[in-house]
Amino acid sequence: MRFFIELSYNGKHFFGWQIQKKVNTVEEKLEYCLSKLLKTSINIVGASRTDKGVHAKQMFAHFDYEKKIKNDFVNRLNVFLPNSIKVFNIFPVKKNFHARFNAIKRTYKYYLTREKNPFNQDFSWYCFYPLNIQKMNEASKKIMEYQDFSSFCKKKRTNKNQSVKENNICQIYHAHWYEYNNVLCFTIEANRFLRSMVRSIIGTLIDVGRNKISINEFIKIIESQNSNFCKFIVPACGLFLTQILYPEDIFL
Known part of the structure; x- marks a missing residue:
């Protein structure tokens, strides 16, 4: 069984x-x-x-x-x-x-705190940078227009340090930031995710929010399909896999 x-x-x-x-x-x-x-x-x-x-x-x-x-x-x-x-x-x-x-859908949430708190450090990332949330959400909407996320995928390598060709196609259903009580939460839903993809996307969105890159530059990073242009990956502590959905006929 x-x-x-x-x-x-x-x-x-x-x-x-x-x-x-x-x-x-x-x-x-x-x-x-x-x-x-x-x-x-x-x-x-x-x-x-x-x-x-x-x-x-x-x-x-x-x-x-x-x-x-x-x-x-x-x-x-x-x-x-x-x-x-x-x-x-x-x-x-x-x-x-x-x-x-x-599995037909997976949901991840990432938590950033705007206020330093030693009791939250294991489950969120303290981000002291000023961020433009509106720009970050504008950039987040652009994610759903694409399916190839090679730019946000950590490459697999063989024992001879050669890159392995992978399927980097994902269908993104939802990507959005919201803020409450000095906490910023990013929610992203997709049929599948690649290795380090969520943290790489978030790091690049934070670069948008810090005005280090423009929304057009963010789009160019996606379209480049080159992970070398992804400069910042957020720490793992704030990331949660929160939901996995299956077809109803899976159950006996």
Whole structure:
């Protein structure tokens, strides 16, 4: 049977979602705890691959297991997991459904604080620059006119340090800044995102808000399809994966 698992995590102490050698990742912790409790080797596939330090308020993953999962299993799993990870639900889905490839929309939010606060530093970025929010929103609207986001993608490389050709096409549904109580929040929704794409877009929008580049220059950066023109990537601490949507027929 195929199961979906819904969870959230504080990404501060993780080197991202995906398993890597000799570092702490969310996927590694979850696989280890599932395998121990279910007494068999469990491999999970996540809906997204968040970067080092990025948080998730809602993440999904799938795994295959041939027995029925008991009602109290989620509680037992949460006791075993570190405090930085919480599982909300585990439920069966159709065998051919995939946590990553069947997701139809993902939403990220990024939080900037205008006031320095040591208690917010793990979940937002303190930005002391004066920013023109109106210009940043004008530039944000331009994002939705494009589909190739190579300019905002960290390139993958082979062992010989050669660039790997990738599919950098994304459909952006929404991108907007709003401000409340000295906090600036950027929301972006799309069918998929590329590696470091959201933080690269935000960094470039901040350059627009600081009047370091014009909206026309922002458009030229997108159209260049060259990540060398993206000069500023915001810190990971303020970024949250907040929602992943699936077709309704995924559920049994």
